[in-house]
Amino acid sequence: MKSAIIVFPGTNRERDMAIALERASGRKPAMVFHLQDALPPGTDLVVLPGGFSHGDYLRCGAMAAQSPIMRAVRDFAERGGLVLGVCNGFQILTEAGLLPGALLRNATLRFLSMDCHMRVERADTPFTSHWQKGAVFRSPMAHGDGNYFCDDETLARLNGEGLVAFRYATPEGSITPAANRNGARDNIAGILSPTLRICGLMPHPEDLVDPLMGGTDGLPLFTSLLDSLASA
Amino acid sequence: MRARVTIMPKTGVLDPQGKAIGHALGSLGFAGVGEVRAGKVIELELSEADPAKARAVAEEMARRLLANTVIESFKVELA
């Protein structure tokens, strides 16, 4: 796995992400600054990490989506490269049009920092193969704008084509309004592109990959990616 | 030329902020408040002096950056 983490001004979870990737793969990811216009040669995974790119001013991810490096990320995705966006990274992917929909202010109008549970909606993707379909895992989340929104047509397509990767659930796996703290449509926590090569999600599995920090529930995301790249 | 870009949530898009404001106004005792929508306004000082061109520039700015047309609509006014 030769991963590249994109660092925008205001990105702040790049080190968390690097730790998780290294833990899964034994290899340090490259840090790529937003002003660069190319990815390191041989990159096979691009990660847009969490944070407040450009302060989250105007709209979360809006300015980062216009960064020079995003052209390279787009080309990379078009060639079938694997792209993961977490939290602010998910917001950037929607703002860049690489994933559909948008992330609105949390319905509570408050920043939400707590553990949540997510149900894995399909296990046959490069991001989820180390889980069973229907598995539930715990993950920290920390965002002010994680309320996934898309129009009815898009929602029907996401549901119909199985492009929802993760939904907020109770620890037992029920999809309830109470489990959906930020008010996302249909409890959507993470989605996939039609190619299944791009994934965006709001919570932070990268912050739960070590028993010392409370568990390893988030680790399968990264071992799945490693596996899919090793077998590719 | 000064341009003002007003950006509002599209109808049909949830506006939790507008809803919360409506609720808060009610608890402050303001009666007769119907729908409340919360949006953004961005005021730009443009060196462009021609109104038609300034409007076109501001509209392009709105489309490319200031508004996200998945969830928002915008309007440009010149002053």
Add this chain to the structure above:
Amino acid sequence: MRARVTIMPKTGVLDPQGKAIGHALGSLGFAGVGEVRAGKVIELELSEADPAKARAVAEEMARRLLANTVIESFKVELA
């Protein structure tokens, strides 16, 4: 009656958001952008039909809740 309350940072008060937007427009290649200020707009549906009264109500709402007059100024328009 519809009222629109526009809330802007007071002159002299730092507007980090406006600053960042101005910067981003520059990097997108828009030239000739001077000062950028970012504010909020709140549209209210009021049952009050009398324009003078509606304006007075909206102004009170702005003072008491919508604007933070320590750092923001506001303007009410009726439509």
Add this chain to the structure above:
Amino acid sequence: MQLLPAERAAQLSAEFGLKQDEYARVLSILGRSPSLTELGIFSVMWSEHCSYKSSRHWLKMLPTKAPWVIHGPGENAGVIDIGDGLAAIFKMESHNHPSFIEPYQGAATGVGGILRDVFTMGARPIANLNALRFGSPDAPRMKRVIDGVVRGIGGYGNCVGVPTVGGEVNFHPAYNGNPLVNAMTVGIAPRDRIFLSAAAGLGNPVVYVGSKTGRDGIHGATMASTEFSADSEEKRPTVQIGDPFTEKLLIEACLELMATDMIVAIQDMGAAGLTSSSVEMAGKGGVGIELVMDNVPQREEGMTAYEMMLSESQERMLMILKPGREAEAEAIFQKWELDFAVIGHLTDTGRIVIRHKGEIEADIPLAPLESEAPLYQRPTVETPKQPVLDAATIADPLGALPALEKLLGSLDLCSRRWIWDQYDSTVGGQTVKRPGGADAAVVKLEGLDRALAMTTDCTPRYCQADPEAGGAQAVAEAWRNLTAVGALPLAITDNMNFGNPEKPEIMGQFAAAVRGMAAACLALDFPVVSGNVSLYNETQGRGILPTPAIGGVGVLEDARQAVGLALRPELDVVLVGET
């Protein structure tokens, strides 16, 4: 230089908060009438906030030394050796008055300020904590204050990406008109790469970095040194706005610059901005400094030298570079899209000289500005001892179970989850014990087994009843909370929040609290390495409860040994100590 006419100068000096005899000292130092800029510089440097004129005498009683203390009070933050070649750098600071005027921005800029105190010494901030005191939630405006303060702390800390891992909150009507917002930052640096503020090197460039200067918060430091009155509404335009995004860039840029050998000295521009940073840096280094205001990056048009010297615009730093390295340094700040300007140089005159538009606006000898700063040994009155209640003679008014329910539902004991649910406590990926998880927060050091434990503590009720015992208790509680997670307690920072020091009973509280703290620190081998004093916390003559907030830091050699609160079913409960 344009000097103020004698009468005008005397009148302005009073408006700026200088006492008559203090102003007389200004005249004798200068040997003439001051200019407006000079008067501004004297008034902020001699304000309670910058000069510690009422508290310094007492603070000297606190133990500040131990083999593991690298820098005690006097630097931007305290520095201790934590092993593995690393140092922990930490401090706590108040933003009480600004947080009452504009809760969100007041609290946010409080967090921003304390972060800068820590990263200016070369540390990467790894955790934030806070200590909050609010009035009764039913008091006028208080709900808005509580909500705004909590949002402001979260808004700033979450955006800069430093986890907020702990804190404490109390409610009492004494804080109705004067809430307390104390913020603490803990950072980590290699122990042999600590950056200090003493300027050195004749001719070396004085460099300004960060955000532009506006008219924000002019006279904020003097505001923090006078009692609040109903007309504080009038002081509103002094509110500063925080820009955590710029702060995040400033952290990254400064740490990148600090990895080189270009910096001679560096200090953040905190309260009283350019004035205190330049005066203190030059004063500590025993050199002179000359600044050209025309080169200061300005956000607003037509700013005067007086306004620029007193502005409290946020997210700015001042540093002395080695000669000839300006271009290299500038490239780093350009990369992070921050302003960078050479605004002056060091001289051998021992004076601070301010130029603007070809005029000299100030010319003050630095030594007397410091050595003749007012220092008060204000009269004290001891707090009367309270009678000891005999528990046996008091009837049980409720019964054990209802009493327990009432206690659990009380404001001071009920769950704080609604607060820490708004703070990002996991960013950085090293948080071993989050809020609610243990008696102290535990944050691991990236790549090592070692972890730091940290806590903030004070029980104002105790301090009101017996300031000496309360001060000792706050230190002891911090020590207990650290040991309870398995850490070795190392040192504390403090934030002394008290009322009007000109009242002997308040000064008596202060002196007694310091005595109690000193005794506990000595007994526990737990020195004070940094701190902050906030006086004049009164509204219309009514003081707050004496609140010496303590921030404690300890070390765990192995993070895996951290102990939390959660009881597991198979375990026994053992009570240690006398009840």
